[in-house]
Amino acid sequence: MSLIRFRVDEAHEEPAVTLDAFLGQSNATAVRVEPGEDARVLLPFLDRLQLIEIAFPKFRDGRGYSSARILRESGFTGELRAAGDVLLDQVVILRRCGFDALASDHVLDLAKVEEALARFPAVYQKAADAKPPVWALRHG
Amino acid sequence: MYKYDEYDQAIVDARVEEFRDQCNRRLSGEMTEDQFKPLRLMNGLYLQLHAYMLRVAVPYGTLDSRQMHMLAHIARKYDRGYGHFTTRQNLQYNWIKLDDAADILAELATVEMHAIQTSGNCIRNISADQYAGAAADEVADPRPYAELLRQWSTFHPEFLLLPRKFKIAVIGADEDRAAMKLHDIGLKLVRNAAGALGFEVYVGGGQGRTPMVAPLIREFLPADDLVSYLEACLRVYNRYGRRDNLYKARIKILVHEIGADEYRRQVEEEYLHVKTLGLDPPAAELERIAAMFALPPLDPNAPGEIERSDPDFALWLDQQVVDHKVPGHAIVTISLKPTGGIPGDASADQIDAMAKLAQVFSHDELRVTHAQNIVLPHVRKADLYAIWTRLEETGLATPNLDLVTDIIACPGLDYCALANARSIPLAQKITERFANLDRQRDLGEVKLKISGCINACGHHHAGHIGILGVDRKGEENYQLSFGGSGAEDASVGKIIGPGFSEDGVVDAVEKALETYRGIRVEGERFLDTYRRVGPEPFKAAIYEKAPA
Numbered sequence: 001m002s003l004i005r006f007r008v009d010e011a012h013e014e015p016a017v018t019l020d021a022f023l024g025q026s027n028a029t030a031v032r033v034e035p036g037e038d039a040r041v042l043l044p045f046l047d048r049l050q051l052i053e054i055a056f057p058k059f060r061d062g063r064g065y066s067s068a069r070i071l072r073e074s075g076f077t078g079e080l081r082a083a084g085d086v087l088l089d090q091v092v093i094l095r096r097c098g099f100d101a102l103a104s105d106h107v108l109d110l111a112k113v114e115e116a117l118a119r120f121p122a123v124y125q126k127a128a129d130a131k132p133p134v135w136a137l138r139h140g
Numbered sequence: 141m142y143k144y145d146e147y148d149q150a151i152v153d154a155r156v157e158e159f160r161d162q163c164n165r166r167l168s169g170e171m172t173e174d175q176f177k178p179l180r181l182m183n184g185l186y187l188q189l190h191a192y193m194l195r196v197a198v199p200y201g202t203l204d205s206r207q208m209h210m211l212a213h214i215a216r217k218y219d220r221g222y223g224h225f226t227t228r229q230n231l232q233y234n235w236i237k238l239d240d241a242a243d244i245l246a247e248l249a250t251v252e253m254h255a256i257q258t259s260g261n262c263i264r265n266i267s268a269d270q271y272a273g274a275a276a277d278e279v280a281d282p283r284p285y286a287e288l289l290r291q292w293s294t295f296h297p298e299f300l301l302l303p304r305k306f307k308i309a310v311i312g313a314d315e316d317r318a319a320m321k322l323h324d325i326g327l328k329l330v331r332n333a334a335g336a337l338g339f340e341v342y343v344g345g346g347q348g349r350t351p352m353v354a355p356l357i358r359e360f361l362p363a364d365d366l367v368s369y370l371e372a373c374l375r376v377y378n379r380y381g382r383r384d385n386l387y388k389a390r391i392k393i394l395v396h397e398i399g400a401d402e403y404r405r406q407v408e409e410e411y412l413h414v415k416t417l418g419l420d421p422p423a424a425e426l427e428r429i430a431a432m433f434a435l436p437p438l439d440p441n442a443p444g445e446i447e448r449s450d451p452d453f454a455l456w457l458d459q460q461v462v463d464h465k466v467p468g469h470a471i472v473t474i475s476l477k478p479t480g481g482i483p484g485d486a487s488a489d490q491i492d493a494m495a496k497l498a499q500v501f502s503h504d505e506l507r508v509t510h511a512q513n514i515v516l517p518h519v520r521k522a523d524l525y526a527i528w529t530r531l532e533e534t535g536l537a538t539p540n541l542d543l544v545t546d547i548i549a550c551p552g553l554d555y556c557a558l559a560n561a562r563s564i565p566l567a568q569k570i571t572e573r574f575a576n577l578d579r580q581r582d583l584g585e586v587k588l589k590i591s592g593c594i595n596a597c598g599h600h601h602a603g604h605i606g607i608l609g610v611d612r613k614g615e616e617n618y619q620l621s622f623g624g625s626g627a628e629d630a631s632v633g634k635i636i637g638p639g640f641s642e643d644g645v646v647d648a649v650e651k652a653l654e655t656y657r658g659i660r661v662e663g664e665r666f667l668d669t670y671r672r673v674g675p676e677p678f679k680a681a682i683y684e685k686a687p688a
Contacts, residue, residue, distance in 0.1 A: 035383075060178060060261075062301025066378045069298055073417060089162065089179055096297035119158055121150045124291040125367075126419050127298070134147040134291070135421035138428065 002108050005079070006100040012051040012079055032083070039067035046076045053103070056084035065097045072098035072128040091116050098128030141204055141505060142287050142432050144252045151294070152249045155256060159183050160242035167238070182262055182300065184232075184255030185241055188555045194236040195258040196248060200268035200286040200310070201229030201508040203253075208495035208506055210251045212488040218244055223491060225476060225484045227548060227599060228307070229267050229508040230258055234555055256294060261302045263293035263374070267309045269317045270473075270509040273433055274517040276465040278312035279329045280337055284430040285366060286310045288421065292367050299374050303381035304389035306374070307346075318510055319626035321345045321354045322602055324391045325373060330360065337363045343373055343403065344395030349594045351601035351632040352392045355400040357407065367420045372411035376403065435466070435518075436503035442468025442520050452537075453528050455577065459539040461524060464517075472502075472516040472527060473509065475538040475546065479571045482564050483549045484512030486536075493534040501527055510626075511548055511587075513541065544586040544653065545571040548599050552592030552609065553616075559592035561609025561616040562642075566590055569646050583653050585665045587625070602626035604667040605652065606633040607645055618645035622652065622670050622678060636675055637683055648682045655681040 005011060016032035017025075023041065030051035033039050042049065052071060054064040068080055079101050082094050086104035091113050094102065102108065126133045144152070159179075166176040180186075184195035196211065211231055215223045218240050219233040226232055236244070248254055257264055266286040273281040289308060293299070299306070309320045312329040320326035326342035339361045345354025361369050377391045380398075395403045444467055448454040461470045474494060477483050486494070494514055498506045501523045507515035519527060531537040540546045547570060550556065552563030567590055574580055589603030593610070600606030606621040617639040624633030640648055653666065655678050660669045670678065 038379075059175075060301055061383060062261075062299070062303075063379055063383075065298045065301070066375050069375075073413070087175060089175075090301075093295070093297035093300055116158075120154045120295070122147045124151070124294050125296055126417070133421070134151075135425040137147065138145070139422055139424045 002102075002104050002106070004102045004104075004108060004110060004113060006095070007079060009079075011101075014051070016051060016053040033064075033067055035061050035063040037067075039070050040074075042071065043074050046071070046074060046078075049076070049078050051079045051081060052076065053081045053083045054099070056082055056086055059085040059087050059090055065093065068094075068097040068099055069128050088112055088116060092120065096123070096127040096129050096131070141202055142199070142283075142429065149249075149252070152252070152254050152256075155183075155254060156242060156245045156249050159245055163238060163242050178260055178301070180241075181260035182257055183241070183245070184258035185236070185238075186259050187557065188234065188551075189553075189557050190555070191234065192236045192238055192241070193232050193234050193555070194241060194244060194255060195226065195230050195232040196253060196255050197258045197265045198230050198253075198508050199290050200266055200272070200283050201270055201510075202268075202272075202283060203506050203508070204504045205495040205499035205506070207251045207253055208491055208498065210248065210253065212491035212495065214244055214247060215488040215491065222485055222487045224482070224551070225486065225508050225512050225514065227510050227512060227597065228258075228265055229270070229510055230265055231508070234551070259305075260300075261304050261306075262300045263296065263302075263306045263308065266290050266293070267307070267318055267323075267510060269311045269313060270507040270515045271317060271462075271471055271517065272312060272507075273435060274464050274471050275313055275315075276463065277315055279331055280312050281430070281433055282310040282312040282327075282329055283433050284426060285327070285329070285363070287429050287433075288366065288426060289370070292370070299378060302374075302378055303383045304386070304391075306377075306391065308370075314628060316626075316628040316630070319599070319602060319630070321630040322347055322351075322599075322626055323354065325370065326354050327366075329363070332360050339363060339366065341369065341373075343407075344392040344400070345630075346390050346392040347596035347599060347601050348390065349387055349596070350390075350392065350396075351596065352396060353630045353632065354392070355395065357400060357404050364420060364423065364426075365415065368415045368417070369407075369411055371419055372407050372414045375410055375414070376406045380406075436505075438464070438466040438469050438518060438520075440467050443522050444468045446521050446524055450525070452532075453525060456528050456531075456537055456539040457524060459543070459581075460541050464519075468521055470519055470521050470524060472519055472524070473541050474514040474516065474531060474536050475540055476513050476536075477540055477546050477571065478535060478538045479545065479575045480568050481571070483547050483567050486514075490534050490536055493530065493536065497527055497530060511546065513546070539577065540580060542585045542587065543580040544574050544583055544588055544605075544649075545580060547571065547588050547590060548603075549590040550592050550598035552590075552598075556592065556597075558595055559609070560594075560611035561592045561618065563590045563592040563598055563609060566607065566609070566618065566642055566645065569642065570649060573646050573650060583657065583666065585667075586653065587667075588649070589624075599626060600624070601632045602630070603633055604665070604670070605649060607649075610639065612639065616642060618642065620645055620648055620652075620682075622675065623667065625667060634675065636679055651681045652678045
């Protein structure tokens with residue numbers, strides 16, 4: 001496993017608990033959300049969560065992208081980690097959906113990740129990152 | 141027509157280089173086929189039976205002569221000298237080498253074209269009415285909204301790995317020429333009582349194994365809220381669409397299983413949240429786009445009379461030409477359905493010829509129709525004879541629009557790895573059986589559609605006459621259905637009875653149409669008669685025992 005972080009704070013050490021466990025015992029600060037689970041149940045707890053890990057058991061299952069955006073749109077500022085079958089070619093969309101850490105089952109080459117992230121000079125739509133969509137650039 | 145600015149061009153150019161890198165990593169073995177597959181699909185590269193197929197996007201079916209010439213050039217240089225216009229208003233090449241794919245995309249990018257999201261489980265090319273901007277019956281031109289959605293959906297980070305593919309159509313007229321209600325999302329431009337522009341939003345239509353006509357989810361969506369609302373529609377689908385079974389993963393199954401009311405409730409709830417995020421482009425962006433779709437300068441005093449003394453020309457005129465909204469002008473549909481031909485195919489020379497016609501006579505604009513024909517949207521009536529003469533010279537003057545030989549057919553077992561039966565030879569046989577034009581014209585509008593497997597790429601469910609090829613104990617067998625429609629009266633056809641051999645189904649179609657001729661009342665199309673009398677008379681004629 002390789003962990004790539006786009007944050008300056010220290011990586012969170014406490015292991016993420018399952019969503020059920022988190023909702024049952026409420027002092028954990030790291031939780032893991034599986035593809036079929038509703039990220040919105042975490043909204044009341046965002047203030048004290050330091051790490052939310054979104055599981056990608058298969059890279060083709062795109063539910064985690066919606067989970068991530070919902071959490072960022074609701075104000076979550078802690079670490080949002082994509083964990084599992086995370087591949088180079090998904091890095092751009094993961095970052096755009098608000099992930100700021102990648103825990104991949106594969107070996108991700110940091111240089112290639114950075115190259116991928118720098119490739120597209122503009123984006124068409126507003127998402128969870130800070131990139132202005134082209135319509136904002138066109139119309140100031 | 142939409143023209144790229146520096147941002148559009150930079151994004152498409154970057155995609156070419158990204159895809160080149162992905163191809164290289166696949167060819168070097170760095171990436172597995174399993175990892176590569178969704179990436180190449182998102183670039184329109186699809187593995188068929190014999191070779192890779194590359195599907196090039198023609199956004200909402202609109203293109204100019206420069207782009208059309210490029211399609212011809214690619215057909216010559218990288219394929220076998222022809223291309224195939226598709227039911228999603230795109231063009232596909234059937235004999236592409238993986239090593240060439242990135243170079244082809246680079247050539248396409250020089251004329252503002254690409255293959256982005258023409259396959260894969262993402263939002264596909266947005267389709268639209270082929271008469272958009274030229275038809276007299278539209279509330280507003282749907283293409284500026286289609287372009288807005290093209291941009292919104294291109295590399296949308298949340299919706300590139302959906303449960304299944306996602307197709308959106310936009311129309312602006314009551315007459316539905318784009319099969320809007322058979323899409324995952326169908327949008328119809330309307331004005332409300334206050335005169336404001338908005339959309340009727342239909343969600344959950346589709347064909348495939350489980351054909352469904354989309355229910356109305358929003359009666360009036362203010363046009364300015366389009367992006368936010370679709371974001372909500374897609375998010376609900378991405379989160380709750382089924383992923384356990386490929387065949388139940390389209391949004392129609394979700395909408396059907398939870399019900400249109402519950403889906404609507406979830407979307408509206410999500411929309412309340414999404415609308416606060418500021419995702420909708422400003423009005424100035426729509427204005428910028430709309431300005432590029434302005435009507436070309438057409439002289440409303442152009443002469444409206446047409447010299448009809450050549451009978452062949454008059455035939456073509458009556459079948460292929462409709463009035464433009466500007467007097468003295470017309471919309472021409474060029475048939476890609478010659479007798480014995482492959483529906484939707486055009487040679488590189490024909491593609492060039494159509495490009496030339498558009499440049500000279502149609503303000504440099506062409507459209508691809510979902511029925512696999514080509515439209516010249518803005519021509520002077522005074523030029524029609526000259527256009528027809530040139531079409532005659534290139535084998536493109538077949539006067540059969542909406543007649544029984546204007547067949548939609550999927551590539552079928554001749555190309556497709558999913559197919560159970562061949563579609564093309566059957567289409568060819570039907571066009572040969574009904575080659576007599578007087579007979580076709582007497583039979584009137586008949587939309588005949590052929591799919592070579594249950595995935596229904598040939599739209600058989602929406603055919604007035606639909607034919608589905610299946611595999612029965614190793615033999616090709618064809619099921620016949622009647623009563624479907626992809627138009628404003630959208631409906632799903634019903635199977636008439638046991639299936640047939642290839643020749644048998646041609647006979648059965650003929651018997652059904654002869655039955656119609658016998659019982660129709662004045663002004664009735666085949667579909668109308670079928671709807672009035674039901675299947676019994678047709679069944680009786682088709683399955684009648686031969687006299688002893």
